[in-house]
Amino acid sequence: MELTQTEENYLKALYRLTSENDRQQQVSSTELSVQLSVKPASVNEMLKKLKEKSLVSYIKYGKISLTASGLQQAIHVVRKHRIWETFLYQELEYKGEEVHEIAEQLEHIQSPDLIDRLFNYLGKPKKDPHGEIIPKTQIESASVQQMLLPKGKIGIAYTITGFKELGKSFLDYMEKVGLHIGDIVVIEEKHTFDQSFTLLKNKQSIHISEQVALAILISA
Known part of the structure; x- marks a missing residue:
């Protein structure tokens, strides 16, 4: 099935919303409007088109969900x-927002063979x-249950699953303090004075600021 870039963006936004809202399967048109920054x-006009292609289940003014076909797309x-x-990131050494912005354009190339080779x-x-x-290419979850570090609980062990910031200075700092994905x-302590955190890794305490904590993704 051939889709326009806009249609693909809507499906991706719906997937992101249904995956991030505690796996809830339905979202509102208002949430979708905010996610895509559109009126x-x-x-509503796009949802009609997607429904005609059997990609979403939607009743006017009701909740929206992806069909099996829509989820696959x-x-x-x-x-x-x-x-x-x-x-x-790996081969061309792009950093930070550049990676995401360029990938937003490249993701619409319609060549399964190219993606498989890449x-x-x-x-x-x-x-x-x-x-x-x-x-993978078949239907499966593309996300893990992860959250920003400040949402974690004191005394609980978490795995660092990713970084929201990919700039060189941030990654260099992560290397310096000894924090890596995996x-x-x-979370040993949250300091109320400045909202900073003390983490415990291999019996070693690591102090990070609130700004750094907000760029670290974790999962239990």
């Missing part, structure tokens, strides 16, 4: 986006530079 009238776009991000060339990576899982850390 509600434009959202959304995952294809997510897969392409994350593979392109990995290529840009995936194999990169060594079949399991995650993108942000720590997000690169889904590390297991315990």
Whole structure:
């Protein structure tokens, strides 16, 4: 099925919303409007088109959900986006927002063979530079239950699953303090004075600011 770039963006946005809202399967048109920064009238018009293609289940003024076909199409776009991000970051050394913005354009290239070759060339990576899982071609979850570090609980062990910031200075700082994707850390203390955190890694305490904590993704 051939889709326009706008249609793909809507499906991807719906997938992101249904995945991030505690796996809830339905969202409102208002949430979709905010996610895409478009007017509600434009959202309603596009939803009609997607419904005609059997990609969404939607009743006017009601909740929206992806059909099995819509979910499959959304995952294809997510897969392409994350593979392109990995290529840009790993091979071309793009950093930060550049990776995401360029991948937003490249994800719409309609060539499954190119994506498969790129995936194999990169060594079949399991995650993108942000720590997000690169889904397989069949329907499966493309996200893990992760959250920003400040939402974690004191005394609980978490795995660092990714970084929201990919700038060189941030990554250099992470290397300096000894925090890497895949590390297991315990949130030892949250300091109310400045909202900073003390983490425990291999019995070693690591102090990070609130700004740094807000750029670290974790999962239990």
